[in-house]
Amino acid sequence: MSRGPSITAMPPPRNMWDAINPVRLLGELSETRYWMYLLLLPSALLITAIVLFPTVYGFQLSFTEMRLNRPAGNGAFVGLKHYARMLSDPIFWVSLRNTAVWVTASIVIEFGVGLIAALALNRNLPGTKVLAVLILIPYFLPNVVAGNMWALMLDARVGVINDLLVKLGFLAEYKAWFADPNTAMAAAIFIEAWHSFPFFTLLIMAGLKGIPADLYKAADIDGAGPFAQLRLITLPMLRTIIAAAVILRVIGLVNSPDLLLILTQGGPGRSTQVLSLYAFQNAYKDFNFGYAGALSVVMFVLLMLFAWAYIRLSKVNQD
Amino acid sequence: MTTRFDRRSVLKMGGGLLAASALTPLPAFAQSKSINYWHTFTSQSEAAGLEAVLNLFKAANPDISVTPENIPNPEFMAKITAAVVGDARPSVTMVASERFEDLLAMGALVDMTDRIAAWERRGDFDDKRFAAITSEGRTYGVPGFTFVDWGYYRKDWFDEAGLAPPTTYDEFREAAIKLTDPSKGRYGFGLRGGPGGQNFIVNVIEAFGSPVKKEDGSIGLDRDIVVEALDWYSGLLVKDKAVPPSAANDGFQQMISGFQTGQTAMIWHHTGSYQDIASKLEPGVEFGTFAMPAGPVNRVARLAYAYNCITKEQDADAAWEWIKFWGEPDAAVAFLEKTGYFPASSVAAADDRIAGNPMYKAASDTLGFGIPQPSFPGAAGWAEGTVLPALQQILIGQATPEQAADQIMEGLAQAIE
Numbered sequence: 076m077s078r079g080p081s082i083t084a085m086p087p088p089r090n091m092w093d094a095i096n097p098v099r100l101l102g103e104l105s106e107t108r109y110w111m112y113l114l115l116l117p118s119a120l121l122i123t124a125i126v127l128f129p130t131v132y133g134f135q136l137s138f139t140e141m142r143l144n145r146p147a148g149n150g151a152f153v154g155l156k157h158y159a160r161m162l163s164d165p166i167f168w169v170s171l172r173n174t175a176v177w178v179t180a181s182i183v184i185e186f187g188v189g190l191i192a193a194l195a196l197n198r199n200l201p202g203t204k205v206l207a208v209l210i211l212i213p214y215f216l217p218n219v220v221a222g223n224m225w226a227l228m229l230d231a232r233v234g235v236i237n238d239l240l241v242k243l244g245f246l247a248e249y250k251a252w253f254a255d256p257n258t259a260m261a262a263a264i265f266i267e268a269w270h271s272f273p274f275f276t277l278l279i280m281a282g283l284k285g286i287p288a289d290l291y292k293a294a295d296i297d298g299a300g301p302f303a304q305l306r307l308i309t310l311p312m313l314r315t316i317i318a319a320a321v322i323l324r325v326i327g328l329v330n331s332p333d334l335l336l337i338l339t340q341g342g343p344g345r346s347t348q349v350l351s352l353y354a355f356q357n358a359y360k361d362f363n364f365g366y367a368g369a370l371s372v373v374m375f376v377l378l379m380l381f382a383w384a385y386i387r388l389s390k391v392n393q394d
Numbered sequence: 395m396t397t398r399f400d401r402r403s404v405l406k407m408g409g410g411l412l413a414a415s416a417l418t419p420l421p422a423f424a425q426s427k428s429i430n431y432w433h434t435f436t437s438q439s440e441a442a443g444l445e446a447v448l449n450l451f452k453a454a455n456p457d458i459s460v461t462p463e464n465i466p467n468p469e470f471m472a473k474i475t476a477a478v479v480g481d482a483r484p485s486v487t488m489v490a491s492e493r494f495e496d497l498l499a500m501g502a503l504v505d506m507t508d509r510i511a512a513w514e515r516r517g518d519f520d521d522k523r524f525a526a527i528t529s530e531g532r533t534y535g536v537p538g539f540t541f542v543d544w545g546y547y548r549k550d551w552f553d554e555a556g557l558a559p560p561t562t563y564d565e566f567r568e569a570a571i572k573l574t575d576p577s578k579g580r581y582g583f584g585l586r587g588g589p590g591g592q593n594f595i596v597n598v599i600e601a602f603g604s605p606v607k608k609e610d611g612s613i614g615l616d617r618d619i620v621v622e623a624l625d626w627y628s629g630l631l632v633k634d635k636a637v638p639p640s641a642a643n644d645g646f647q648q649m650i651s652g653f654q655t656g657q658t659a660m661i662w663h664h665t666g667s668y669q670d671i672a673s674k675l676e677p678g679v680e681f682g683t684f685a686m687p688a689g690p691v692n693r694v695a696r697l698a699y700a701y702n703c704i705t706k707e708q709d710a711d712a713a714w715e716w717i718k719f720w721g722e723p724d725a726a727v728a729f730l731e732k733t734g735y736f737p738a739s740s741v742a743a744a745d746d747r748i749a750g751n752p753m754y755k756a757a758s759d760t761l762g763f764g765i766p767q768p769s770f771p772g773a774a775g776w777a778e779g780t781v782l783p784a785l786q787q788i789l790i791g792q793a794t795p796e797q798a799a800d801q802i803m804e805g806l807a808q809a810i811e
Contacts, residue, residue, distance in 0.1 A: 251640030
């Protein structure tokens with residue numbers, strides 16, 4: 076069916092004022108194909124101002140000397156100096172390793188718990204709506220609140236978790252979870268997973284609603300059990316959603332140091348030091364924005380590579 | 395009946411409303427008598443102290459409105475850096491002395507030399523009080539109050555054990571060991587190995603004989619002394635077991651609550667935590683205060699000042715009224731009574747309400763021998779980003795004092811390069 080001509084003929088201006096009337100001119104413009112570009116302009120400008128410009132500037136910073144407390148040499152082009160320093164910086168390598176542990180463990184736990192919760196809530200049993208709200212609550216808590224709340228609950232002196240574990244006989248005495256390098260990262264990952272698994276629950280639940288019930292009925296007839304149905308129907312059908320959720324969470328985990336900043340500040344020693352925290356500390360403790368910029372660029376490149384590899388491996392594009 | 399709006403009429407209405415809005419009178423902004431004040435007060439006692447000063451100021455200066463804005467200490471440098479770079483500066487900022495050099499270098503501070511020279515209360519302040527906020531003869535702030543380093547001890551436990559408050563590091567260690575009894579959950583010393591603990595490590599290094607900033611202005615450390623100091627300090631946990639095992643992550647709250655709840659017999663802090671501790675333990679009966687003990691070579695107790703600095707030229711006159719008000723004895727004493735923070739003004743410090751209180755004797759004594767924190771661009775970042783993690787690594791068994799000393803030396807070299 077034809078939609079008719081896209082540009083309506085405009086009546087000629089009636090007088091001089093009409094010819095320059097901005098409202099009339101805007102009206103005329105709204106009926107041309109340029110109107111679309113005009114509507115997109117504010118968001119394009121906004122993205123340029125708050126995403127594109129800082130990103131490009133961050134790249135530029137990584138090749139310059141920029142230490143706010145050393146104004147004399149600031150702005151000088153230093154080529155790959157910061158990147159070369161990174162290669163011989165032991166804290167960078169520790170941070171990289173810790174970032175891999177932090178992101179991988181958090182994603183695995185968040186996805187696992189999120190999937191189980193979504194499958195359970197999708198059964199529409201009595202009380203699931205209330206449970207859904209309760210399960211989503213941690214995700215609505217700001218990181219600062221969640222971090223401080225758990226720091227208090229795990230406190231080595233007054234922590235309620237320690238108290239419970241001692242009373243239940245799991246611990247002989249209160250444990251300083253964040254002072255022991257063997258448990259600091261694990262405790263932080265646990266808190267991160269508790270805080271963010273509802274993100275997966277939410278997205279997976281939305282995906283589950285879109286899977287036709289007929290597929291499960293047919294699988295039942297064919298004798299497929301619940302695990303076979305999960306493996307052969309549910310997970311493949313959720314592939315796109317899972318890929319998107321994993322990529323978004325990985326970006327969030329790699330880029331956000333706030334929870335670790337509250338819980339451990341990278342300690343004890345360097346046992347919970349991750350790249351984002353190291354970049355933050357370089358920028359705002361040492362005021363070395365050049366080196367912090369280089370660290371951020373490395374994080375950016377790693378994330379791009381991860382997203383590319385993950386999309387390829389998960390074959391999302393083939394859908 | 396429904397009214398249909400086509401695109402043209404919506405555009406016309408929008409244009410008309412926009413034109414009409416331009417004709418409405420602009421609100422009359424109250425000009426420049428309103429200032430904002432960035433501070434790092436967090437505890438209830440600090441908030442009460444600030445409120446007391448604000449109320450007095452309001453009564454004395456009804457035409458100036460001060461809006462206090464709390465910037466938590468850990469985020470302070472990030473926020474002020476962003477404010478300076480983005481030109482969204484506060485009118486007045488509370489600047490801890492160790493942050494002065496960094497803030498000056500980034501151009502955050504306004505020169506206040508002439509205002510201070512002409513100030514009628516300038517004579518109430520010892521010249522030394524301004525040393526840490528002066529660079530190349532120009533002064534950039536007025537001390538609002540003083541952080542006097544001292545120690546708190548459980549007087550009841552000390553009396554029970556027949557011990558006197560320590561005056562040397564040896565006595566200190568001995569008392570810490572003697573008062574440790576893990577079966578009762580008691581430890582001799584609440585070592586702050588978590589956030590904020592870095593300055594005490596530097597103090598111990600200096601007490602063992604290696605000042606970070608020499609008298610001639612050069613910066614450097616003696617590795618052997620650093621090793622010795624780290625060995626002694628970390629040894630309180632690693633060898634003597636006289637420190638709670640959570641020390642590597644213990645920040646201010648953990649350290650204070652450990653003392654308040656009867657876990658530790660001694661802690662090091664400054665006068666600012668006095669009211670917090672007195673709210674849980676009885677002064678002079680359950681706890682007492684002592685001047686920082688002398689190390690093998692030096693007696694190091696810091697006198698750090700919280701300076702109030704003008705950070706925006708535009709509001710400078712009103713900002714100056716607020717800043718100088720902190721030097722009034724009534725304001726200083728009101729603040730001390732709520733918080734325990736010592737006045738920076740000698741006139742206010744001599745007030746009977748302070749000089750007559752025996753619990754403040756240790757602080758008054760410290761005013762005689764206390765020294766400022768070493769200050770140079772990069773000092774704060776080095777202490778927090780290198781010195782503290784290095785100590786933590788010894789505390790958790792990941793490094794020896796020698797390895798930690800190497801990290802500290804290397805970090806210092808990078809900080810000043």
